[in-house]
Amino acid sequence: MGNNELSAMAHLMRRAGFGATREELESRVAIGYEATVEELLHPEDGEAVDIYEFLRHHHSQWKPGTAGGLGQSSWVWRMINTKTPLQEKMTLFWHQIFATGVSKVDHYDEIIDMVDMFREKGLGKFRALLLEVARSPAMIFWLDNNENHAHAVNENWGRELLELFTLGVGNYTETDVREASRAFTGWTIEPKLPRFHMGRWDWYFEYRADDHDDGEKTFLGRTGDFNGEDIIDIILEEPATAQFIARHLYSFFVSDEVQVPAWSVTPPADPEAVDTLAKVMIESDYDMRLTMNVLLNSDFFKAAQFTKIKNPTEVVVGTLRLVGDAELPSPNSFEWSNQIMYMGQDLLNPPSVEGWHYGPEWVNSGLLMTRTNFVADMLSETDRPGVRTIIDRVGGAASSPEQLVDSCLDLLGPFEVSASTKDELVAHASTLTWSDGDKSGAEENVAGMLQLIVSTREYMFA
Amino acid sequence: MLTRIVEDRVYDYGHVVGGRIFMGVYTIALGHGSNVFAIVRGPYSAKVVKLTIGEIPDDEEIIVEFGERGEGSGQFTWPAGIAVDSQENVFVTDEWLHRVSVFTADGEFLRTFGSAGNGEGQFNRPSGITIDSNDDIYISDSLNHRIQKVSNDGRFINQWGSHGADAGEFNSPWGITADGQGHVYVADHKNHRIQKFNADGEFVFELGSHGKGDNQFDHPSSVAVDSDGEIYVCDWANNRVQTFDKDRNYLTTFEGNAQELSKWQRQYVNANPDVYKARRRVYTLEPEQRFALPMAVAFDNEKSRLMVVDAQRWRIQIYNKLRNYADPQFNI
Numbered sequence: 001m002g003n004n005e006l007s008a009m010a011h012l013m014r015r016a017g018f019g020a021t022r023e024e025l026e027s028r029v030a031i032g033y034e035a036t037v038e039e040l041l042h043p044e045d046g047e048a049v050d051i052y053e054f055l056r057h058h059h060s061q062w063k064p065g066t067a068g069g070l071g072q073s074s075w076v077w078r079m080i081n082t083k084t085p086l087q088e089k090m091t092l093f094w095h096q097i098f099a100t101g102v103s104k105v106d107h108y109d110e111i112i113d114m115v116d117m118f119r120e121k122g123l124g125k126f127r128a129l130l131l132e133v134a135r136s137p138a139m140i141f142w143l144d145n146n147e148n149h150a151h152a153v154n155e156n157w158g159r160e161l162l163e164l165f166t167l168g169v170g171n172y173t174e175t176d177v178r179e180a181s182r183a184f185t186g187w188t189i190e191p192k193l194p195r196f197h198m199g200r201w202d203w204y205f206e207y208r209a210d211d212h213d214d215g216e217k218t219f220l221g222r223t224g225d226f227n228g229e230d231i232i233d234i235i236l237e238e239p240a241t242a243q244f245i246a247r248h249l250y251s252f253f254v255s256d257e258v259q260v261p262a263w264s265v266t267p268p269a270d271p272e273a274v275d276t277l278a279k280v281m282i283e284s285d286y287d288m289r290l291t292m293n294v295l296l297n298s299d300f301f302k303a304a305q306f307t308k309i310k311n312p313t314e315v316v317v318g319t320l321r322l323v324g325d326a327e328l329p330s331p332n333s334f335e336w337s338n339q340i341m342y343m344g345q346d347l348l349n350p351p352s353v354e355g356w357h358y359g360p361e362w363v364n365s366g367l368l369m370t371r372t373n374f375v376a377d378m379l380s381e382t383d384r385p386g387v388r389t390i391i392d393r394v395g396g397a398a399s400s401p402e403q404l405v406d407s408c409l410d411l412l413g414p415f416e417v418s419a420s421t422k423d424e425l426v427a428h429a430s431t432l433t434w435s436d437g438d439k440s441g442a443e444e445n446v447a448g449m450l451q452l453i454v455s456t457r458e459y460m461f462a
Numbered sequence: 463m464l465t466r467i468v469e470d471r472v473y474d475y476g477h478v479v480g481g482r483i484f485m486g487v488y489t490i491a492l493g494h495g496s497n498v499f500a501i502v503r504g505p506y507s508a509k510v511v512k513l514t515i516g517e518i519p520d521d522e523e524i525i526v527e528f529g530e531r532g533e534g535s536g537q538f539t540w541p542a543g544i545a546v547d548s549q550e551n552v553f554v555t556d557e558w559l560h561r562v563s564v565f566t567a568d569g570e571f572l573r574t575f576g577s578a579g580n581g582e583g584q585f586n587r588p589s590g591i592t593i594d595s596n597d598d599i600y601i602s603d604s605l606n607h608r609i610q611k612v613s614n615d616g617r618f619i620n621q622w623g624s625h626g627a628d629a630g631e632f633n634s635p636w637g638i639t640a641d642g643q644g645h646v647y648v649a650d651h652k653n654h655r656i657q658k659f660n661a662d663g664e665f666v667f668e669l670g671s672h673g674k675g676d677n678q679f680d681h682p683s684s685v686a687v688d689s690d691g692e693i694y695v696c697d698w699a700n701n702r703v704q705t706f707d708k709d710r711n712y713l714t715t716f717e718g719n720a721q722e723l724s725k726w727q728r729q730y731v732n733a734n735p736d737v738y739k740a741r742r743r744v745y746t747l748e749p750e751q752r753f754a755l756p757m758a759v760a761f762d763n764e765k766s767r768l769m770v771v772d773a774q775r776w777r778i779q780i781y782n783k784l785r786n787y788a789d790p791q792f793n794i
Contacts, residue, residue, distance in 0.1 A: 052681045052699055055755070056636070056651075057540065057557070060486060060504050062755055062774050070505055193749060194740035197481070197723070197730045198775040201749060331539055331558060334505060 005029045007414050009036065011305045014462040015253050016040050016296055017085025019318035021386055022393070022411050037296045041123065041289050043084030051078065057329040063109040063200035071108030072337035072347040075115060079317045080326050080336065086292070090122035091115055092313060093252050095347070098133050098165060099355035100142045102348055107195075110138035110203050111348045126245065126286035130165070130232055137189045137203035143353065146188045148181060150213040155181040160353050162235070169264040171240035172220065179217040183226040186212030236286060239278065246277035246291075253295055255307045256359030273300040306416065306461040309362050312343030314462060315371050319454070322412075323378045324386035342370050363460065375454040382447050391446045398442065401429030408449045417458045425452060464721070468714045469707070471692075472787040475719040476767060477519040480777025481726025484511070489637075489684065489758035490771055490778065491544040491552070493567060497525070498769070498778075499552050501541045507531050508538040510554060512569065515778070517765060520725040528569025533559060536571030543591035543638075545599070547614060555601060557587040562601065562616065575616025580606050582618040590638035590649065590684070594661065600646050602635040609635065609648060609663065622663030627653050630665040637684030637696065637758060647693065649682040656685050656695055669693065669710050674700055676712045684758040686768065688783065694768055696759045701752065703759055703770055718753035718772060720779050727777070753779070 009029050013020040017040070020028070028036045039045070054077050055062055064071040082088045095118060100111050114136045121129045133139050134157075140146050143157035158181030162172045186208045193201040217226045220234055235241050247268055251257035254273065258266045268274040276298065277291055284290045295301055310318070316339045320326040326336065340347060344367050350356055363371070379387055390411045398404035405425045409415045417425070432445045453459060464475040480487065486504040493499055496514040503509075512525045529538050540558035547553065550567040560578040565571055576585050590602035597614040608623035609632075623632045633652035640646050644661045654672035656679075659665055670679045680699035687693055691708030703716040723731060731737050741747065754774035761768050768781040 050652075056681075056683075058505070059488065059755065059757065059773055191744045192740070193744050193747075194737040196734065196737050197727045198750065198777065199485075199754070 003410075003414060005033075007305065007416075008033060008302060010413055011302070012036060012040075012296065013085070014314070014318070015089075015301070015308075016292075017082075017089055018079060018314060018321050021322060021324075021389070023389070034297065037293065040084070040086035040296070041293055043087035043123070046084040046087075048084075049078045049081050054078075054329050054333070058333060063107075065200075066102050066106050066108060070334055070337075071102060071112070072340070072349075073334045075112065075347060076313075076317065076337040076340065077329065077333055079313065080320050087119055087122065090288070090292070091118040093248070094118040094122050094129065096252065096350075096355045096358075097248055098139065099350035099353055100136075100138050100348075101350050105138050105141050107138070107200060107203070108348055109200055110136075110141075113202075114138050115348070123289045123292065124287075126281070126288060127232065127236055129288075130236075131229065133165070134161070134184070134187065134228055134232065135205040137205055140187065140189055140205070141203075145184055148185050148187070150185045150211050153178065153181050153185065153213070157181065158184055161231075164260065164354060166235045166241045166244060167238060168240060168244040169261075171238065171244075176219055179219040179226070180231045182213045182215070182217055183219070183231045184228040186210075187228055239282065242278035242281040242286070243274060245286075246274045246281060249277055249291065249295060250274050251358070253292075254301050254304050256309060259357050259359075259361070260354060270300055273298070276300075306458065308462045309359055310460055310462045311356070311358060311362060312340045312345035312371070313347065315343060315375065315460070316340045319375050319378050322386050323381065323384040325381075325384045339370075339374050343367055343374075368460075371460060372455045375459065376451040379450040379454050380447060382443065387447065387450065390450060391443050394446045395442065398446070401426050401432070404429045404432075404445060404449055408446065408453055412450065412453055412459075415453065415458060417453075417456060421456050421458060425449065425456075428452060464719055466714060467787075468705075471713065472784040473705075473714065473716075473768075474782045474784050474787075476517075476780040476782045478720040478722070478724045478727075478772075478777050478779050479513075479515050479522045480724050480772070480775070482730060482776065483524070483726055484776040484778075487511075487757075487771055487773055487776055487778070488541070489544055490760055490769060491546045492760050492762050492769075493546045493552075494550050495764075497550070497567070499544055499546060500771075500778075501544050501554065503538075503541055508541050510541070510544065510552065510565070510569070512567070515769075515780070517767075519722070522725065526569050528565060528571075529554070529563075535574065536563065536565070538563065542587075542589040543602070545591040545593045547593045547597045547599075548595075553591055553593065553599060555585075555588040555591050557589050557604065560585040560588060562588065562591065562599075573616075575612070582621065583610070583612065583616070585610070589636050592638045592640045592646070594640035594644075594646075595642050598661075600638055600640060602638045602648060604634050604636060604651075607632040607634065609638065609646070609659070611661075611663070620663055622659070629668060630657070630659075630663075632657075637682070639685050639687055641687040641691065642689070642763075643691070645687075647685045647687055649685045649696070651681055651683065654679045654682065656682060656693065667710065669706060670695065676704070676715070677706075679704070683756075684771075686759040686761040688761040688766075688768075689763045694759045694761060696756055696770070698755055698757060701754060701756065703753070703756060703768075716753075716768075716770065716779075716781060718751050718756075718770075718779055719781075720751045720772075720775075720777070721747075724777060750775075 144154045145157040148154040159177045190204040190206045280291045280294045394407045486502045488501040488503045490500045500511045508531045509529045515522045542557040543555040545553045552565045554563045561574045561576040563574045586605035589604045599612045607625035611620040635648050636651040637649035646659045648657045656669040679697045683698035684696035693706040695704045705713040757773035758771040766783045770779045
């Protein structure tokens with residue numbers, strides 16, 4: 001089994017999932033890269049997470065209150081346990097774009113319903129997903145479409161639909177915003193039961209014909225008595241939409257782009273790659289499974305190892321999947337979503353409708369310490385099965401500082417670190433005591449080296 | 463339909479008990495008379511609430527609360543099951559601390575037994591617990607996928623079951639009940655069925671399969687049996703309770719009928735004008751009536767009533783099994 005194959009598979013699983021243990025990588029290399037991509041693209045054939053396992057122990061998380069850190073815990077638990085990681089990664093991707101938060105919605109379960117929809121439709125046709133977003137009570141409330149009336153238009157949803165969800169700045173006019181908003185009048189929420197006397201309730205989409213503006217509209221050059229669904233169809237006819245979603249895919253799965261507000265003035269880092277993805281979308285009627293198939297098998301994807309800074313969810317979930325023993329619900333289940341929040345990504349509660357800024361903005365001196373402390377703590381727990389497996393595999397085989405460093409880098413990744421980082425790791429390893437046959441000493445050396453490696457700059461890249 | 467007649471049996475919706483004071487209610491055990499002991503558990507809290515529940519609406523009262531979140535004596539982390547013996551001592555399983563804590567009916571801590579492991583008298587996430595007419599205790603040892611029978615003072619007597627889906631095997635057993643006739647019924651949670659055993663653990667029958675139809679369950683959490691041998695299954699993820707005769711024939715399904723607020727709910731709504739107004743502006747209050755992930759059932763033979771822990775709605779819905787029902791005149 002070549003190290004290049006392992007590295008390519010590790011890259012695929014970091015990007016199309018949340019990483020994989022060495023044992024999983026080896027078994028996946030045995031079936032091949034393309035076959036693995038095919039499996040990842042078909043979550044319907046995989047084993048679903050039993051969310052009732054979580055709710056049995058955390059029954060307060062069924063329709064949770066809005067205390068920070070709690071409402072996300074069931075989703076984080078899913079990510080830790082998923083056997084269909086690309087499905088969950090796509091869910092995170094769509095949540096980053098259609099960023100909807102409890103800071104305003106104040107009802108985790110409605111946003112979780114949207115996340116569940118992303119899980120179900122995230123690899124399907126984009127039109128179906130976009131229509132569900134437009135009908136999502138959480139989104140309607142988040143962007144005030146319940147305040148968008150036939151005779152008093154509110155442009156919040158209409159504007160963000162064009163600016164942040166589909167076309168991008170520069171591809172529409174203020175008139176288009178107005179006309180799109182008019183078309184979505186009457187798309188609202190049924191009157192809601194209050195939450196306080198016996199818990200929370202589902203919200204329901206309602207179309208009120210008597211509150212819809214039936215007048216003629218002119219949108220992106222087309223004229224007619226458009227309703228919301230017509231607007232979505234017109235948007236999808238615009239090449240700019242495919243370009244916009246393709247650039248999001250590139251930024252999330254391949255390599256960090258500049259932040260979204262700069263897209264109208266800064267060309268894509270790899271225009272050919274974005275064009276390739278956009279072309280697939282247009283030709284396939286926005287089939288996300290086909291698009292992701294092209295992306296994950298592309299040369300530009302395969303060449304992008306360690307070029308993206310991990311987002312906090314990838315750091316926490318990836319580390320927990322590596323070290324193990326986080327599969328069962330526990331009183332600490334909330335801690336995992338809290339850790340993601342401490343690192344700057346409060347899932348289900350993005351800082352704005354623009355979502356989170358990514359790339360270098362995930363890291364500052366404080367947040368880097370939070371990341372480092374978490375991953376080093378996890379790797380220090382040598383009774384966790386994932387750590388134990390690595391220690392056992394390195395075991396007594398490491399008989400020199402160089403071998404210890406190489407073995408740990410290999411089994412944790414395989415990871416490539418800079419020459420200076422490696423020199424420092426070897427320098428540290430050289431200070432360790434190497435007594436023949438001292439198993440406990442060897443274990444301590446390996447555990448210490450693992451902590452050092454996950455504390456390096458390189459571990460923060462996917 | 464508040465009153466339903468099924469195969470000569472009459473089930474009549476009674477009333478509802480609960481409110482914000484019951485937020486996090488998890489399961490219950492019946493004590494002496496009108497006493498009910500309820501586990502109430504939240505993300506960072508845990509306790510037992512002793513209350514009385516009378517036979518008419520609004521006749522409920524909190525008597526005492528005991529226990530708190532923690533790992534010390536008399537504390538809980540994840541209390542999961544509760545049972546009461548003939549002396550009205552209260553036994554509470556803790557699926558995180560792998561032990562059983564024992565209290566008097568007034569909440570005075572007596573002792574614990576059990577520890578983590580898979581040996582005799584050890585547990586891996588013990589959950590459901592029931593006590594038979596001899597005061598012997600049966601515990602669903604969930605992640606050891608077995609039932610353990612212990613004496614009232616916690617000494618190991620017997621065990622049965624292992625991980626699997628065949629007769630007598632379990633996948634994460636949860637609720638458990640003894641019927642007073644020498645039988646034990648287990649909610650075989652992740653096998654989506656009920657299994658019946660004799661007191662020595664010999665398999666008698668199984669009931670149900672995975673699904674949403676009659677005779678099917680989705681993650682059943684609890685089971686109760688009345689003095690007629692009739693079976694009530696808390697069909698947790700299907701949001702309902704199904705009932706069966708002693709020969710496993712399907713009878714009916716309860717989905718919740720709380721068409722009026724409980725005393726404590728009413729007090730809250732009336733004291734909060736926005737809540738009061740919002741309830742009056744919805745198209746229907748029907749969702750308020752229905753169960754939401756009901757977690758436990760208990761049958762009170764003395765009063766011939768079924769209590770359903772409607773956990774997500776912080777309440778207990780009560781159905782009476784009427785014994786001397788006379789049809790009304792329908793020309794009224």
